[in-house]
Amino acid sequence: MALTDSREKIDPIDLQLTQLLTQRLAISKEIAQVKVAEHIPLTNKEREQEVYARVTQDATPEVQPYLRTLFEDIILVSKQYQAHQIQLINDQENPK
Numbered sequence: 001m002a003l004t005d006s007r008e009k010i011d012p013i014d015l016q017l018t019q020l021l022t023q024r025l026a027i028s029k030e031i032a033q034v035k036v037a038e039h040i041p042l043t044n045k046e047r048e049q050e051v052y053a054r055v056t057q058d059a060t061p062e063v064q065p066y067l068r069t070l071f072e073d074i075i076l077v078s079k080q081y082q083a084h085q086i087q088l089i090n091d092q093e094n095p096k
C-alpha cells in the first residue's frame with residue numbers, strides 16, 4: 001500500500017481524535033471548576049490508574065504499553081489545562 005494511501009487513512013482519524021480530545025479537555029475544565037469550589041486536589045492517582053486499566057484492558061499486549069503512554073500524556077495535558085483554569089479562577093477571586 002502506498003504511503004499516501006495510509007496517510008489519507010490517518011488524516012480523518014486525527015480529526016476525530018482532535019474533536020474527542022477537545023471534548024475531553026472541556027470536561028476536564030468542568031472538573032477543575034468543581035475541584036476549586038470543593039477544595040479537591042488537582043491530582044487523583046487512583047482515578048488515573050483506573051483510566052489506564054480501562055483503556056488497556058481490551059488491547060493486544062503489543063499495543064498495551066503504547067496506549068498506556070498515550071493516556072499518561074493525555075492526562076498530563078489534562079492536568080496542565082486544569083492547573084491553568086485553576087490559576088484563572090484564583091486570579092479572578094483574588095485580583096492583584
Ligand SMILES: O=C(O)C(=O)C[C@]1(C(=O)O)C=C[C@@H](O)C=C1
Binds near residue numbers: 028042048074
Ligand atoms: O477525574 C479527575 O479528577 C480528573 O481531574 C480527570 C483526570 C483525567 O484527565 O482523566 C485528570 C486528573 C486526575 O489526576 C485524574 C483524572
